[in-house]
Amino acid sequence: MAEGSLRHFYGWFTVLGLLVGGLVVLGYYKDEYREWKDYQKKFIHEEMHRAATPQQLATAKRIPVEVRQILLPDLNRVDRCTTCHLAVEDPSYGGYPQPLAYHPLNEQHPPEKFGCTVCHRGQGRATTVADAHGNVPHWDEPMLPLQYIQASCGKCHQAADNPAAPELARGEQVFEESGCRGCHKLGGTGGILGPELDKVGAHRSADWLKKHFLKPAAVSPGSGMPPQKLSEANLEAITLFMLSQTGETAPGYYASMKVIPSAAEGQRLFTQKGCIGCHSVGGKGGDIGPALDDVGLRRAPEWIVRHFRDPQVVSPGTVMPQFGFTETEARALTDFLLHLRDQKVALSLPSFMDQVERGHDVYRKYGCAGCHGQDGKGGVPNPNAKTAQLVPDLIHVADGYTKDELKARILKGQHEINALDPKRPPPPLYMPGWGGTIKDAEVNDLVAYLISLKPKGEDAGF
Ligand code: HEC
Numbered sequence: 001m002a003e004g005s006l007r008h009f010y011g012w013f014t015v016l017g018l019l020v021g022g023l024v025v026l027g028y029y030k031d032e033y034r035e036w037k038d039y040q041k042k043f044i045h046e047e048m049h050r051a052a053t054p055q056q057l058a059t060a061k062r063i064p065v066e067v068r069q070i071l072l073p074d075l076n077r078v079d080r081c082t083t084c085h086l087a088v089e090d091p092s093y094g095g096y097p098q099p100l101a102y103h104p105l106n107e108q109h110p111p112e113k114f115g116c117t118v119c120h121r122g123q124g125r126a127t128t129v130a131d132a133h134g135n136v137p138h139w140d141e142p143m144l145p146l147q148y149i150q151a152s153c154g155k156c157h158q159a160a161d162n163p164a165a166p167e168l169a170r171g172e173q174v175f176e177e178s179g180c181r182g183c184h185k186l187g188g189t190g191g192i193l194g195p196e197l198d199k200v201g202a203h204r205s206a207d208w209l210k211k212h213f214l215k216p217a218a219v220s221p222g223s224g225m226p227p228q229k230l231s232e233a234n235l236e237a238i239t240l241f242m243l244s245q246t247g248e249t250a251p252g253y254y255a256s257m258k259v260i261p262s263a264a265e266g267q268r269l270f271t272q273k274g275c276i277g278c279h280s281v282g283g284k285g286g287d288i289g290p291a292l293d294d295v296g297l298r299r300a301p302e303w304i305v306r307h308f309r310d311p312q313v314v315s316p317g318t319v320m321p322q323f324g325f326t327e328t329e330a331r332a333l334t335d336f337l338l339h340l341r342d343q344k345v346a347l348s349l350p351s352f353m354d355q356v357e358r359g360h361d362v363y364r365k366y367g368c369a370g371c372h373g374q375d376g377k378g379g380v381p382n383p384n385a386k387t388a389q390l391v392p393d394l395i396h397v398a399d400g401y402t403k404d405e406l407k408a409r410i411l412k413g414q415h416e417i418n419a420l421d422p423k424r425p426p427p428p429l430y431m432p433g434w435g436g437t438i439k440d441a442e443v444n445d446l447v448a449y450l451i452s453l454k455p456k457g458e459d460a461g462f
Pocket residue numbers: 035036039079080081082083084085098099116117120121122123124125126127128129132133143146
């Protein structure tokens with residue numbers, strides 16, 4: 001009997017439970033609704049306040065209070081950020097408190113084509129601040145902290161060519177100079193001791209990365225990655241560069257802008273088109289055309305661009321070919337040439353580099369410095385290795401090896417490293433075999449470079 005009346009109550013519990021649950025959900029939606037509505041009312045109020053004529057006032061009053069969204073099928077996104085960030089396209093809102101401020105870079109990336117999350121990450125469909133900014137559980141793409149926003153530019157632009165993303169370019173440079181490729185592959189090139197880094201920015205946060213750089217073993221117990229000695233600025237830059245490696249690429253139209261006219265792009269064209277065959281820079285190159293070091297002093301930028309477009313019109317009878325450059329390419333080359341005047345950039349022009357210089361490039365390209373130190377100077381710890389608990393320096397390889405032996409040593413590698421104390425864990429760093437990774441011509445250059453490292457004073461015969 002008692003059981004029966006209890007059962008009678010069960011029904012009531014269920015009804016009550018549903019009612020409470022429903023109220024919670026209702027309250028939640030009401031709050032969610034109110035948050036963005038308040039910002040829209042504020043915006044309408046501001047527009048009404050600014051209205052100078054009755055017509056403008058009427059227009060302002062007619063602004064609907066509604067969720068706004070940008071559909072971006074090519075980017076597979078729906079962004080509702082403009083539901084609160086209502087004035088991103090209106091320069092007269094420059095400097096307003098968020099979310100009602102005008103947006104920088106707006107002209108190059110109009111919201112109706114780009115939306116917001118392609119650069120900021122975060123949750124495009126959400127309409128509350130917390131959800132949209134992505135700081136909620138179960139959402140794996142929190143908004144990029146603003147200080148790392150340049151990490152997103154690399155999806156569509158080459159890092160080195162984007163004058164509006166200097167931090168990204170710097171990060172890439174730190175990556176190449178620190179020898180990370182000695183152990184990591186990125187874009188298919190590099191060593192095998194550590195994981196590939198092409199998608200690391202999609203699953204590691206800025207905080208994790210920074211902690212890991214300073215003391216890898218503290219976040220990845222037993223890590224073989226040596227602690228990195230980086231200045232504060234370089235630490236930030238390499239962190240940003242890692243965050244930029246998400247493995248995403250942009251489709252179609254968005255990728256078409258990979259190249260921004262810039263000095264770096266100009267330098268690439270300069271090398272690629274063989275300008276150096278007729279012109280010299282820094283004393284190297286041909287003499288059919290004038291030396292270009294000071295061309296920026298002789299010629300105005302408009303002259304140079306016109307000359308590229310049609311050399312015959314500007315310099316009748318010239319043998320300088322008409323290359324058929326696009327406007328962007330002509331601007332980039334001109335930028336590069338003007339840059340020569342300002343900074344006297346040291347050009348590395350492959351066709352004129354000697355073997356040792358090329359070898360130095362190979363050393364950098366494959367990240368040998370990650371284990372052997374910059375310029376082969378050593379200093380990278382390898383706990384419990386017989387060689388002074390360090391990876392050996394490469395300054396003196398000319399004494400111990402012939403060219404062929406050195407080549408063989410690099411291609412084959414050496415997996416068994418002699419331990420100082422056999423009872424302790426073996427040294428974490430070994431010499432990877434580079435056969436199949438480094439091309440034959442590159443190894444020859446590399447060997448020439450390593451042999452050249454022997455300090456001059458010790459070379460009695462020379
Ligand atoms: C519900 C309203 C709302 C929505 C939706 C919204 N935001 Fe915001 N956003 C704000 C407010 C309010 C601020 C200022 C206060 C703050 O930072 O939380 C802000 C600030 C920001 C900032 C500056 C943060 C900083 O560190 O200074 C960025 C960037 C931003 N929003 C991007 C976005 C993006 C991207 C989206 C869409 C995925 C979005 N917001 C959606 C209300 C919103």
